[in-house]
Amino acid sequence: MGFNVYVTRRIPEPGLDILRKECEVVEVNPDDRVLTQTELLEQVKGRDGVLCLLTDKIDAEVFDAAKGAKIFANYAVGYDNIDVPAATERGIAITNTPGVLTDATSDMAWALLFSTARRTAESDKYTRAGKFEGWGPMLFLGGDITESTLGIVGAGRIGTAVAKKSVGFRMKVLYADMRRNEELEKEVGAKQVDLDTLLKEADYVSIHVPLMPETTHLIGKREFKLMKKTAYLINTSRGPVVDEKALAEALKSGEIAGAGLDVYENEPEVEPGLMELDNAVLAPHLGSATIATRTKMATMAASNLAAMLKGQSPPNIVNPEVLKK
Numbered sequence: 001m002g003f004n005v006y007v008t009r010r011i012p013e014p015g016l017d018i019l020r021k022e023c024e025v026v027e028v029n030p031d032d033r034v035l036t037q038t039e040l041l042e043q044v045k046g047r048d049g050v051l052c053l054l055t056d057k058i059d060a061e062v063f064d065a066a067k068g069a070k071i072f073a074n075y076a077v078g079y080d081n082i083d084v085p086a087a088t089e090r091g092i093a094i095t096n097t098p099g100v101l102t103d104a105t106s107d108m109a110w111a112l113l114f115s116t117a118r119r120t121a122e123s124d125k126y127t128r129a130g131k132f133e134g135w136g137p138m139l140f141l142g143g144d145i146t147e148s149t150l151g152i153v154g155a156g157r158i159g160t161a162v163a164k165k166s167v168g169f170r171m172k173v174l175y176a177d178m179r180r181n182e183e184l185e186k187e188v189g190a191k192q193v194d195l196d197t198l199l200k201e202a203d204y205v206s207i208h209v210p211l212m213p214e215t216t217h218l219i220g221k222r223e224f225k226l227m228k229k230t231a232y233l234i235n236t237s238r239g240p241v242v243d244e245k246a247l248a249e250a251l252k253s254g255e256i257a258g259a260g261l262d263v264y265e266n267e268p269e270v271e272p273g274l275m276e277l278d279n280a281v282l283a284p285h286l287g288s289a290t291i292a293t294r295t296k297m298a299t300m301a302a303s304n305l306a307a308m309l310k311g312q313s314p315p316n317i318v319n320p321e322v323l324k325k
């Protein structure tokens with residue numbers, strides 16, 4: 001007891017309840033906005049642990065300001081916002097929230113796939129603008145989903161879930177990953193191919209890799225040239241995996257048919273070139289945004305934090321080396 005923790009932005013109450021039960025001081029950023037870096041540096045001072053979000057940049061400077069802190073529990077599965085080696089050097093544990101958002105995020109990939117192929121966002125605007133004058137043989141023709149080819153880039157938990165959900169649509173599934181995924185091969189008949197082959201053959205390319213130096217701009221000008229003119233790109237992973245300027249150009253010139261995006265290179269900014277295009281569906285990073293999923297993420301992040309403070313191993317530690325120190 002006696003622990004003092006900080007939560008960088010309001011999260012669902014069940015997560016805060018866990019923290020209040022285990023800690024003496026639980027301070028939550030009272031404003032529903034991202035803290036500035038200066039505020040973050042100020043607020044982490046003297047804390048035993050911090051529950052942070054993917055919108056917080058957690059680097060060496062933050063860890064040094066948080067002297068004495070044992071853990072930064074990220075409220076996300078992705079932790080590219082955190083300098084993990086810097087945390088490890090200082091013996092600070094980092095945790096994430098894997099698994100609980102796999103279904104919600106894979107559902108979101110499908111929502112974007114459908115919306116992009118069948119042009120629901122664009123046609124909704126049209127209808128609301130009073131332009132609908134009756135059924136038309138050439139009105140908003142889109143792409144077929146059933147019996148098309150789905151290309152999964154990164155066949156981890158989320159990529160695998162997206163692929164499995166394709167079964168009802170009798171899709172052929174290709175995947176590109178460093179590792180073989182036998183579960184996917186067995187369950188949906190997926191075939192492992194190299195990225196270039198996937199890009200050339202897929203009607204839908206859905207991205208599910210974590211952001212790392214090796215995956216930054218994994219999809220750019222060269223890759224759009226490889227894709228079919230009728231193909232669609234779906235990204236629910238991290239924005240910088242796609243070269244957004246090159247994407248805007250590919251969409252504008254008709255090099256690919258459309259894109260469904262949940263993430264952006266410089267969130268919350270969106271490449272202006274994309275904003276003007278009707279063949280891009282733009283969601284504001286909602287992959288895990290269901291009530292149940294966000295609640296599970298909150299309790300998971302809080303439980304990780306509480307475990308570490310109580311001297312137990314946090315279930316979702318990403319740098320277990322620190323426990324041995």
Ligand code: GLV
Pocket residue numbers: 054075076077078079101287288
């Ligand atoms: C959301 O983008 C996450 O990584 O949890």
Ligand code: GLV
Pocket residue numbers: 077098099102156157158159208
């Ligand atoms: C993330 O949860 C992934 O492995 O896809």
